[in-house]
Amino acid sequence: xxxxxxxxxxxxxxxxxxxxxxxxxxxxxxxxxxxxxxxxxxxxxxxxxxxxxxxxxxxxxxxxxxxxxxxxxxxxxxxxxxxxxxxxxxxxxxxxxxxxxxxxxxxxxxxxxxxxxxxxxxxxxxxxxxxxxxxxxxxxxxxxxxxxxxxxxxxxxxxxxxxxxxxxxxxxxxxxxxxxxxxxxxxxxxxxxxxxxxxxxxxxxxxxxxxxxxxxxxxxxxxxxxxxxxxxxxxxxxxxxxxxxxxxxxxxxxxxxxxxxxxxxxxxxxxxxxxxxxxxxxxxxxxxxxxxxxxxxxxxxxxxxxxxxxxxxxxxxxxxxxxxxxxxxxxxxxxxxxxxxxxxxxxxxxxxxxxxxxxxxxxxxxx
Numbered sequence: 275x276x277x278x279x280x281x282x283x284x285x286x287x288x289x290x291x292x293x294x295x296x297x298x299x300x301x302x303x304x305x306x307x308x309x310x311x312x313x314x315x316x317x318x319x320x321x322x323x324x325x326x327x328x329x330x331x332x333x334x335x336x337x338x339x340x341x342x343x344x345x346x347x348x349x350x351x352x353x354x355x356x357x358x359x360x361x362x363x364x365x366x367x368x369x370x371x372x373x374x375x376x377x378x379x380x381x382x383x384x385x386x387x388x389x390x391x392x393x394x395x396x397x398x399x400x401x402x403x404x405x406x407x408x409x410x411x412x413x414x415x416x417x418x419x420x421x422x423x424x425x426x427x428x429x430x431x432x433x434x435x436x437x438x439x440x441x442x443x444x445x446x447x448x449x450x451x452x453x454x455x456x457x458x459x460x461x462x463x464x465x466x467x468x469x470x471x472x473x474x475x476x477x478x479x480x481x482x483x484x485x486x487x488x489x490x491x492x493x494x495x496x497x498x499x500x501x502x503x504x505x506x507x508x509x510x511x512x513x514x515x516x517x518x519x520x521x522x523x524x525x526x527x528x529x530x531x532x533x534x535x536x537x538x539x540x541x542x543x544x545x546x547x548x549x550x551x552x553x554x555x556x557x558x559x560x561x562x563x564x565x566x567x568x569x570x571x572x573x574x575x576x577x578x579x580x581x582x583x584x585x586x587x588x589x590x591x592x593x594x595x596x597x598x599x600x601x602x603x604x605x606x607x608x609x610x611x612x613x614x615x616x617x618x619x620x621x622x623x624x625x626x627x628x629x630x631x632x633x634x635x636x637x638x639x640x641x
Contacts, residue, residue, distance in 0.1 A: 288630060289634070290634060292563050293560065293567070297560065297626060300553075300560075301326050303611075303612065306518070307540055307612060308322060311524055311537055312614075326619065332627065333626055333627040333630070336624050336628055337628075344579075345398075348399035349399065352393065355385060358385035359385050359427060362385055362426075366430070386439065387621040391621050391625055394578075398574075400419070401446065402574035406574060407452050417447075420443035424439050424440045438607065445581070446582045449582060482497045483603050484603050486498045490502050490505075490600065499530070500531065504536050504598050506523060507542065508538075510523070512546050514546045515545040515549055516546075519544070523539065524540045524544075533613070533614040535608060535609075537614070538595055539598050541553065553612070557588075561587065568580035568581040570633070570636075571633075580628075580629055580633075583626070590609075
């Protein structure tokens with residue numbers, strides 16, 4: 275395998291074109307789908323363009339930070355994120371029956387989105403600084419670092435985000451080389467905790483979501499409405515779709531949350547199976563490049579952080595597509611770079627900025 279020097283763009287700008295290209299294509303694809311989901315309202319697209327511009331600016335800025343500096347900042351970033359999560363419980367802005375946002379006047383954001391990034395950074399720094407796999411003491415501390423923020427987010431209540439934060443942390447533990455019997459023990463323990471959590475932690479509407487997932491027709495005009503209409507939209511798209519701006523489920527207001535959580539249904543209805551395959555190809559291009567970067571990282575911290583970013587990205591779009599298709603319970607998760615949003619996009623692209631930093635701050639790379 276030939277060893278070559280980093281390209282000028284990578285060496286000077288610390289941007290990886292191979293990773294940046296599918297990210298930009300996904301962002302453009304998202305704008306096209308959102309334009310239809312919003313009923314051709316250009317002002318909403320203008321807002322999304324501004325958010326994407328800020329997010330890609332954050333990606334560029336984070337990519338300039340050397341990985342060793344990111345490792346030093348990890349405990350402080352984790353502590354700040356945890357402090358903001360506790361602040362939400364005290365001063366948070368309520369919406370949709372939950373306190374999830376902090377309103378600073380100029381900007382309103384979800385600290386739980388920060389924790390999706392802070393937790394893998396913290397665990398990668400903590401575990402990557404020592405020999406792997408970790409002993410039981412460090413594993414117990416790692417689980418504590420996961421449970422505390424996930425528990426605070428669940429209290430808001432935002433069980434879907436709490437689950438995703440937990441998975442982002444567990445993705446790091448999965449990569450540290452734990453024996454399979456340890457991983458199996460953790461899975462059995464989580465499964466055994468499900469019955470008490472069902473009665474003690476879940477709210478009525480959250481239990482209803484799980485029951486609706488098992489049988490959407492039990493309340494077709496209530497809790498099952500979202501999934502039923504989404505499945506109709508996806509199925510009616512066929513091979514080639516109904517055409518851009520011609521989706522009946524979206525434009526006749528049958529499909530709820532069509533520009534956020536259920537935007538995949540709009541895409542599938544208007545662009546069909548071909549559009550879905552295009553979306554998945556772009557996603558897997560990102561994953562393939564991310565895995566390449568993770569496998570060629572120069573230290574444990576870089577490998578763990580890069581690998582967890584890729585795994586978490588996969589979980590995000592897998593869960594969103596699964597819930598919109600009726601294969602998973604609805605948890606309120608946006609489709610990466612396609613759904614309308616602000617904080618989630620900035621957090622996601624900041625993570626990819628770290629991925630680029632891990633790769634481009636190397637002196638040499640193996641192609």
